[in-house]
Amino acid sequence: MTRTDSVWLRSDPSPRTRPALSRQRIVEAAVHLLDRDGIERLTMRSLAGHLSVTPTALYWHVKTKEDVLDLAFDHVFADVPVPPSTGDWRADVRALVRSWRAAMLRHPWAPSLVGRPALGPNVLARTEFLQAAFVRGGVAGLDLTVKTRLLANFVIGSAVTEAIWRRADPSAARGRITADPASYPTLTASGHLDAGRWSDDELFERALDAILTSSDQSKEVR
Amino acid sequence: MTRTDSVWLRSDPSPRTRPALSRQRIVEAAVHLLDRDGIERLTMRSLAGHLSVTPTALYWHVKTKEDVLDLAFDHVFADVPVPPSTGDWRADVRALVRSWRAAMLRHPWAPSLVGRPALGPNVLARTEFLQAAFVRGGVAGLDLTVKTRLLANFVIGSAVTEAIWRRADPSAARGRITADPASYPTLTASGHLDAGRWSDDELFERALDAILTSSDQSKEVR
DNA sequence: CATTGAACTTAACAGCGTTAGAGTCCTATC
DNA sequence: GATAGGACTCTAACGCTGTTAAGTTCAATG
Secondary structure, eight states, X not given: OOOTTOTTTSSOSSOOSSOSOOHHHHHHHHHHHHHHHOGGGOOHHHHHHHTTSOGGGHHHXXXXXXXXXXXXXXXXXXXXXXOOOOSOHHHHHHHHHHHHHHHHHHSTTGGGGTTSOOOOHHHHHHHHHHHHHHHHTXXXXXXXXXXXXXXXXXXXXXXXXXXXXXXXXXXXXXXXXXXXXXXXXXXHHHTTTOXXXXXXXXXXXXXXXXXXXXXXXXXXXX | OOOXXXXXXXXXXXXXXXXXXXXXXXXXXXXXXXXXXXXXXXXXXXXHHHTTSOGGGHHHHOSOHHHHHHHHHHHHHHHSOOOOOOSOHHHHHHHHHHHHXXXXXXXXXXXXXXXXXXXXXXXXXXXXXXXXXXXXXXXXXXXXXXXXXXXXXXXXXXXXXXXXXXXXXHHHHHHHHHTOTTTOHHHHHHTTTOTTSSOHHHHHHXXXXXXXHHHHHHHHHO
16 A cells, blocks of 8 residues: 655645745746846747746736836836935935936846836836925926926936946947047037947036036026 | 830839938938827838838848837937037037927927937937037037936936827816816926916026026036 | 949848747636 | 635637748849
8 A cells, every 4th residue: 555645746846836936926036037138139938948947837927027027117217226315415416316227237137118108106206306306495397397307308318328428339439430520520520439438437427417516506596 | 026125025114223212212211101190100111112122122222120210210310410519618519408309399200209219310419519619619528428328318308208298188188187176286286387478488587597596606606 | 345343133041029729737616 | 525716827729020032033144
């Protein structure tokens, strides 16, 4: 007489009593693979494989691949928490904008997803913080919307272009200009796209200075 | 005796003695289809079909689909010529930046391609014009690079976000905020994402004012 | 008239996102 | 303690994609 309930005869000692998958786990795996392999290498099959699961299993937790990308994009901003609001609203604005850019550049695939509506909780929380800081500074009405959008658009544009030149070959890009100095005399002379002439960080900070300085002045004039 | 050289007996009166296809024709067709059907509907097959040609025929003139997209993106800026440079360099900067944004918004698929290196002749010509105007205004060195990048990044960011909200449902987006007023008190109060409160054109112009005003001031201080 | 090379076609491949439907397991209920 | 049902995963397959390999056609050249 054989024991049919032997551990060795049962197919699995303790098969998944809790769901193996979850939205959370899928998104984390997606971010991991995006960081490691780049955006064009992320497929539903590779993602499922990394989670030791069949591709179609993902569709129970997620509607489409686009959902995965939207969630991954928002998750980027969950890593870096919104900085605490200090007494100085100007410092708060700077801190938020800096961390915003930093979060995107930490995941270089993120900027290439800015073409889709970003309404995740983490993105919205950042916009809320930014606009709240302005309100604390007495900015209101049309001016408030203008400044919020200006900063958001500037951060997005900066992250996109910086991410591009991080992946692309800058010397090849520079070559496109120097190959035709007659058409691009100013760009040639100014060393446009010259890597290492000034750091992206420095250029970003100076541009941020310019934007926020104008904010102050237009406020004083008022 | 039958005439074998009759027009009606020849298979084709004048079969393609000259190449039917060209890079130029492919790019124009691509832009047309992108405008009509959107970026996710453009396939090598649909493009070829529109040109009455086999998909693989395209690969004689173009290396990959990405080439087609890069060429189409640059072509967007061929439509709107670089404005002539007037005596007023500030007016030149404004005119260029306005037409830059307008060109992208005229082809709403264009902003979603900003994630790739844009080094086409038409894009470079615009950057050259922009930087040349600044040089005429006495801007140089680090300041020149900062201002060029600031404006370029601002235009890119603006075009991206505006194109998003043109395709997406703004009221649904707004709902994401109003559904949770406790988390987004400032955004709720300010009417962030409220369509029609202020026009995109107005917001862009005011932001442009803010940027260029600060340019002038930092110059005067110097 | 043979050769060449540009321009295009036919055929096919591997991989993609996604769906349909069946199976498996846990939990709640009678 | 059997059973119903839903949560979760798998097997199988579909139609579509970008792309390559190997011809075919045809004007131009020697």
